[in-house]
Amino acid sequence: MTTTIAPPTPPTAAGSSRGPASSPPPPVTPSARTARSGTILWKAVRVIARIVVSLLLVLVFAGPFYWMVLTAFQTASEALSIPPQFWVDAVRWDNFIAAFDRVNFGHFALNSAIVTGGTLLGQFLIIVPAAYAFARFHFKGRDVLFGVVLATMMIPGQLIFLPVFAMYAKMGLLNTHLSLILPFIASGFGIFLLRQTFMRVPDSLIEAARLDHASEFTIIRRIMLPLAKPTIVTIGLITFIGTWNNYFFPLVWTTTDAARTLPVAVPRLEALDEIAPTIVMAGNMLLVVPILIVFLFARRHIISAFTYTGVK
Amino acid sequence: MMPFDFLVRINQQRTTSTRTTSTTSKKGTTMSSTRFSRGRARAGVLASIALGSVLLSGCTAANADAASYTYEPGEETVELEFWTAAVEDVNQELVDMFNETRGDELNIQVTANYQGDYVETEQKVNAAALADTLPNMFVDEVGMTDRFARATTTLNLEPYMAAVGMDDADFQMGETDNLYVDGDMYAFPHMRSIPVMYVNQDMMRELGLKETGPETFDEFEEYLEAAHDYVGGPAMIFCDYDFWVMEALFYSYGGTAVLNDDETASMYDTEGAIKTIEWIADLEDRDLIKVTGAADVSAFFAAAGSADTAFTFLSSGGIQSILGLAAGNGVDVGVSLIPAGDNGQRGVSVGGSNIYLANTGTDQEKAAAFEFMKWTSDTEQAAYSSSRTGYLPVRLSALETDLIKDLMETTPGYAVAAEQITYGKPRPMTKAYSELEDLMTERIHAIYFDDLDASEAMPALAEEVNEVLNR
Numbered sequence: 001m002t003t004t005i006a007p008p009t010p011p012t013a014a015g016s017s018r019g020p021a022s023s024p025p026p027p028v029t030p031s032a033r034t035a036r037s038g039t040i041l042w043k044a045v046r047v048i049a050r051i052v053v054s055l056l057l058v059l060v061f062a063g064p065f066y067w068m069v070l071t072a073f074q075t076a077s078e079a080l081s082i083p084p085q086f087w088v089d090a091v092r093w094d095n096f097i098a099a100f101d102r103v104n105f106g107h108f109a110l111n112s113a114i115v116t117g118g119t120l121l122g123q124f125l126i127i128v129p130a131a132y133a134f135a136r137f138h139f140k141g142r143d144v145l146f147g148v149v150l151a152t153m154m155i156p157g158q159l160i161f162l163p164v165f166a167m168y169a170k171m172g173l174l175n176t177h178l179s180l181i182l183p184f185i186a187s188g189f190g191i192f193l194l195r196q197t198f199m200r201v202p203d204s205l206i207e208a209a210r211l212d213h214a215s216e217f218t219i220i221r222r223i224m225l226p227l228a229k230p231t232i233v234t235i236g237l238i239t240f241i242g243t244w245n246n247y248f249f250p251l252v253w254t255t256t257d258a259a260r261t262l263p264v265a266v267p268r269l270e271a272l273d274e275i276a277p278t279i280v281m282a283g284n285m286l287l288v289v290p291i292l293i294v295f296l297f298a299r300r301h302i303i304s305a306f307t308y309t310g311v312k
Numbered sequence: 313m314m315p316f317d318f319l320v321r322i323n324q325q326r327t328t329s330t331r332t333t334s335t336t337s338k339k340g341t342t343m344s345s346t347r348f349s350r351g352r353a354r355a356g357v358l359a360s361i362a363l364g365s366v367l368l369s370g371c372t373a374a375n376a377d378a379a380s381y382t383y384e385p386g387e388e389t390v391e392l393e394f395w396t397a398a399v400e401d402v403n404q405e406l407v408d409m410f411n412e413t414r415g416d417e418l419n420i421q422v423t424a425n426y427q428g429d430y431v432e433t434e435q436k437v438n439a440a441a442l443a444d445t446l447p448n449m450f451v452d453e454v455g456m457t458d459r460f461a462r463a464t465t466t467l468n469l470e471p472y473m474a475a476v477g478m479d480d481a482d483f484q485m486g487e488t489d490n491l492y493v494d495g496d497m498y499a500f501p502h503m504r505s506i507p508v509m510y511v512n513q514d515m516m517r518e519l520g521l522k523e524t525g526p527e528t529f530d531e532f533e534e535y536l537e538a539a540h541d542y543v544g545g546p547a548m549i550f551c552d553y554d555f556w557v558m559e560a561l562f563y564s565y566g567g568t569a570v571l572n573d574d575e576t577a578s579m580y581d582t583e584g585a586i587k588t589i590e591w592i593a594d595l596e597d598r599d600l601i602k603v604t605g606a607a608d609v610s611a612f613f614a615a616a617g618s619a620d621t622a623f624t625f626l627s628s629g630g631i632q633s634i635l636g637l638a639a640g641n642g643v644d645v646g647v648s649l650i651p652a653g654d655n656g657q658r659g660v661s662v663g664g665s666n667i668y669l670a671n672t673g674t675d676q677e678k679a680a681a682f683e684f685m686k687w688t689s690d691t692e693q694a695a696y697s698s699s700r701t702g703y704l705p706v707r708l709s710a711l712e713t714d715l716i717k718d719l720m721e722t723t724p725g726y727a728v729a730a731e732q733i734t735y736g737k738p739r740p741m742t743k744a745y746s747e748l749e750d751l752m753t754e755r756i757h758a759i760y761f762d763d764l765d766a767s768e769a770m771p772a773l774a775e776e777v778n779e780v781l782n783r
Contacts, residue, residue, distance in 0.1 A: 077640040080614035102401070162439055169443035251432065252439065255395070255447070256425045268400060268426065277610060 068288075071281035072096070079278050095282035099269055102279070105286060107257065108265040115180045115250075115261055116243040122185030123239055124232070130186075131194035132220055136206065146195075152188040161252050168253065175258045180250055184243065190235045197231040198224055233301035241291055262287050381475035383679035385419040390680040392422045395450035397433035398665060399503065400426040402700045403451065406688055414687045420680045430456075430665070431746060437670075441465045446672040448681040451502050451665045454490040458741035461493040466668040469497045472682040482691075482707045487662045487736030499666035500689040501706035503697060505629035506660045506732050507560040508725070509651070512622050513644045515539060515547075525623065525648045529565055529591075532623075532651045536600040539622035546602040547622035549615040550592065552757055553606035555749045556663055556739075557625045562588050563659025563737055564650050570752070571781070575742045578777035580752075580770045589759055589766040596760055603760045605753075619643050625650065627663065628729035631702040635725065647725030649732050662736035664703055704729055744780050751776060 071079045072095055073088045099105065133139075134146050164183060165174075173179040201224060209219050225232065247263040254260045266283040396403040407424040415421055427433040430453035440446045441463065452460070460466040473479065480488075480497055486506075491499050511525035519538045526532040539547030552558065562568050566584030571577065579585055595601045604612055616624040617637030626634065631647060638645035652658050667685050669678065687693065694710040697703065699719050704726075710716055711730065720727045739745075755773045759766055 075640075076637060077617075080610070080617065080637065081641075162442065165439050166443040169445045174443075174445060251428060252436065255427065255436065255440065255445070256423075264428075267428070 068281050068284055071277055072285045074278055076278055079281075095278045096286070098279045099282045099286065103265045103268055103283070104257075105262070105265065105283075108260060108262045109286075111177065111259055112244055112261040112263075114177050115259070116240055118177060118181040119184050119243045120236055120239055122181055123187050123190055123235075126186050127190040127194055127235070128220060128225070130191045131198055132216075132224060134191065135195045135198035149188045149191050152186075153192075157248060161249065165253055175254050175256045177259045179253050180246075180259060180261070183249070184239075187235070187239065190239070193231055193235055194228060197228045201227055230301050230304040233298055237294065237298050237301075240294055244291060245287075380675040381471045381679060381682075383418065383420075383676070383683045385417075386676070388419070390418075390420045390677055392420060392449070392677065392681050392684060393447035394422050394424045394684070395427045395433060395437070395447040396424050397427055397430050397451050397453075399697075399701050399703075402697055405700070406693060406697065409693075410684060410687055415684070418680070418683055420683060422684055434746075437465060438463075441671075444672070446670040448673055448677055449667060449669050449685055451667050453739075454499075454501075454662065454664055454666050455739040455741050455745060457490050457499045457666060457668075458493050459743040460668055461498045464671055466498055467671050467678065468493075469500070469669060469682070469685075472669070472679065473497065475679075476686070478686065482709050483689075485704070485706065485708050486733035487738050489738040490662065490741065491666065499668050500685050501664070502667040502689065503629070503664040503701065503703035504662060504706050504733065505627045505664045505703050506662055506729060506736060507557045507625055507650060508628045508631075508729055508732050509648045510616060510624040510626060510634055510638075511646050511648050512619070512638075513646045514619070515542065515622050518542065524646065526651050527649070528656075529651045529653055533595070533600070535622065536595065540600050543620045543622075545620075546596075546599055547620060548601045548624065549608075549612050549621065550596075550601045550603050550625065551605070551609060551612040552592075552603055552760065553609065553753055554626075555753050556627075556661055558752075558756070559737075559739070560625070560650055560660040561592070563661070564657060565591060565653045567653055567655075567657050567659075569737065569740075571740050571742070571777075575740055576781055578774040578781070580774035580777065586766050586770045589756060589770060593760055593766060603757075605757050605761075613637075617641050617643060617645065628704065628725075628732065629664070629702045631723065631725045631729065633702070635723070647728045649728060649735075658735040659737045660732060660735055661739045662733060663739065698726075702726075704733055742781065744783070748777055748780055751780065 070086070070088060073091055074085070075092070075094075078085050078088070130149075134142065134149075160183075168174045168179050173182075205223055206219060209223055214222070244261075245263055246261070250259075250261045250264045254264070266280065266287055269280045269283045270277075394403075394407060403426075404424050407422050411421050425447070427436050427450075433450065433452050434456055437446070437450055437452065437460070446465065457466075461468075480491075483491065483501055485501075485504070488501065491497055491501060509525060511523070513523040516523040516525060516535075519535075519542055521535055521538060526535045536548060559570055562570055562579075562585060566582075566588035568579045568582050568584035568588075570579060570585075572579060592601070592603065596603050612624075615621045616626060616630075616634050617640065619641060624634070628647070635645055635647075650658065650660055667688060669681055669685060672678075673681070689706055691707050691709040691713060694705040694707045695713040695715045698705040698710065699715050705711060705716055716726075720730075740748075742748075752773065755769065755776070758764060759769050
């Protein structure tokens with residue numbers, strides 16, 4: 001028998017329904033007019049202040065990014081000129097070509113893709129059932145186990161890298177992609193975030209599905225995951241950015257280039273020429289482009305997820 | 313007369329001293345003779361032990377012991393792993409050359425794997441030692457010889473050198489204490505650099521000053537004042553995050569080291585150390601120099617090749633980059649010695665890297681790894697590495713190769729750097745020094761930027777350093 005359950009509509013934020021205007025506007029008196037013009041002035045000041053603060057924030061966050069892009073297209077003497085040059089005379093690709101010449105970017109990008117993809121896949125295979133179990137089942141030791149999961153978020157990676165390195169050496173996993181994927185697939189943060197989302201799903205929906213003989217897997221697949229889509233996208237994006245940009249663990253857990261990722265490769269450009277930052281910035285551009293592309297596509301979901309889950 | 317003749321003369325003097333073997337000094341030019349004669353004495357002892365073994369239990373054990381330090385090519389190729397740090401491309405070229413030539417003859421093949429900067433490589437070597445995954449040989453900073461040897465991560469090279477009849481006389485270029493632990497050689501020099509002074513020769517000519525720049529710190533101040541008036545502001549950026557340069561100033565201006573000889577106490581409470589910091593702070597107060605920290609390192613490099621910069625203290629390893637950058641700006645920059653202090657004292661910490669033989673693998677692999685180390689640091693390869701990087705050659709004989717002679721003619725800065733290394737001092741080898749460098753940089757930085765009184769802040773820093781050293 002096939003159980004078909006239509007995915008329910010996600011709960012919406014408390015909306016305000018605007019009905020048609022039912023009463024005429026009150027008459028405008030001179031004092032009310034003065035008060036209104038004061039209010040308009042105050043509103044204008046607030047708008048201007050908001051624009052100024054927003055521009056400052058854009059400068060703070062986008063400034064370094066602009067500097068990176070600018071330097072990547074400059075010559076060494078332009079990049080190091082005094083006073084600084086805030087534009088480029090001509091778009092030059094020399095730094096990108098030099099970066100590709102010096103470091104095998106294709107190889108490291110492929111490794112980054114494998115490690116990031118593997119971590120994402122492994123993480124969802126682990127955190128979805130784990131979060132579902134913590135959210136929907138009552139079993140002995142649940143709270144203690146959940147506490148243990150949360151505690152993993154408090155342990156700094158620098159504390160465990162050496163024992164894990166020794167363990168990998170014994171297991172023959174050094175310099176493999178698996179060594180960079182395994183430790184990150186049981187994400188405490190992901191389990192926590194997804195559990196919170198699963199807990200918001202009304203019990204009646206689950207009960208209705210069970211009455212229709214839906215298996216737990218079906219409930220997860222047909223009810224939980226569609227409802228948690230924004231959260232899943234958010235976790236996916238956070239994992240993607242974190243794994244793609246991860247420098248420390250690929251650095252300390254690899255001793256050959258076999259599984260090394262892009263963030264470990266880019267500083268090698270600096271080691272080859274420590275004076276001019278132009279080629280390093282070109283390498284950084286190559287590193288961040290995939291993140292920007294993913295962000296552009298997933299931006300709507302991220303905003304929605306953070307609004308929905310209440311995570312600020 | 314060639315610009316590096318003085319080094320050749322030193323070489324000749326040292327070669328002579330290895331023949332005479334009359335010495336009581338542990339350091340300096342007569343040290344090689346000590347080691348050479350000690351090597352012969354050790355060979356004699358080994359021979360006696362071998363003879364005794366023959367008499368007592370037959371010859372098999374003694375032969376096996378002697379053979380364990382000598383490489384004999386077998387039918388199977390010996391695969392070795394070599395971890396590199398810094399100048400990755402040149403190390404890879406050396407490995408490729410070895411595999412195609414000497415390695416092919418000896419049936420040894422080496423794979424180079426870059427590990428990061430010196431500190432990252434040290435961490436990875438330590439982790440690998442714990443996990444029993446050490447490479448056969450590796451490159452790391454000169455100051456790490458002692459800590460690697462005492463942790464038994466690296467091997468004593470003396471038995472291997474004795475087995476092939478090699479001595480260390482040709483390595484005695486400037487300060488070489490960082491190659492030894494308790495008098496035994498634990499590393500071969502790989503790349504050598506020292507801080508030098510880059511001089512804006514165009515500006516010097518415009519000001520009617522010596523284009524080679526000041527020779528003493530008194531002159532240095534006069535030159536800075538003239539340059540200040542010329543550019544209308546400070547004409548030098550001093551980057552205090554590079555503690556290696558600070559060590560050179562402590563030696564040259566203050567006449568003191570950072571730590572005492574046995575590295576158990578700081579020298580920051582001495583008159584020389586306090587005087588050095590007060591002097592730098594005074595130069596900044598008078599707007600003659602601008603002190604920057606790690607956050608402004610780009611500004612520092614930008615200034616290094618700029619027309620408005622009179623002097624830059626930086627590594628000799630940056631000769632090619634700095635001169636190239638300056639040329640790009642149309643500025644003629646030369647290389648000179650760091651000025652001399654009172655009584656003509658000079659001193660610079662010798663930096664760069666060593667190549668270490670790791671304590672791992674079979675006797676055959678260790679001996680094969682030593683063959684690679686020997687080849688890599690041999691005269692031709694030493695000259696090649698120097699010409700490709702800007703680092704100094706690590707053998708005196710390399711100075712006599714056509715490659716280096718041509719290089720010194722076309723880029724006289726190399727000859728200055730080679731002269732500067734004769735004033736070389738050892739970098740501290742204590743395992744706490746990486747931590748101390750961060751601490752010292754931060755505290756000294758605060759003296760400049762928070763206007764602290766050096767005569768109070770430096771003794772306080774000395775106490776902090778002593779706590780770390782005696783922890």
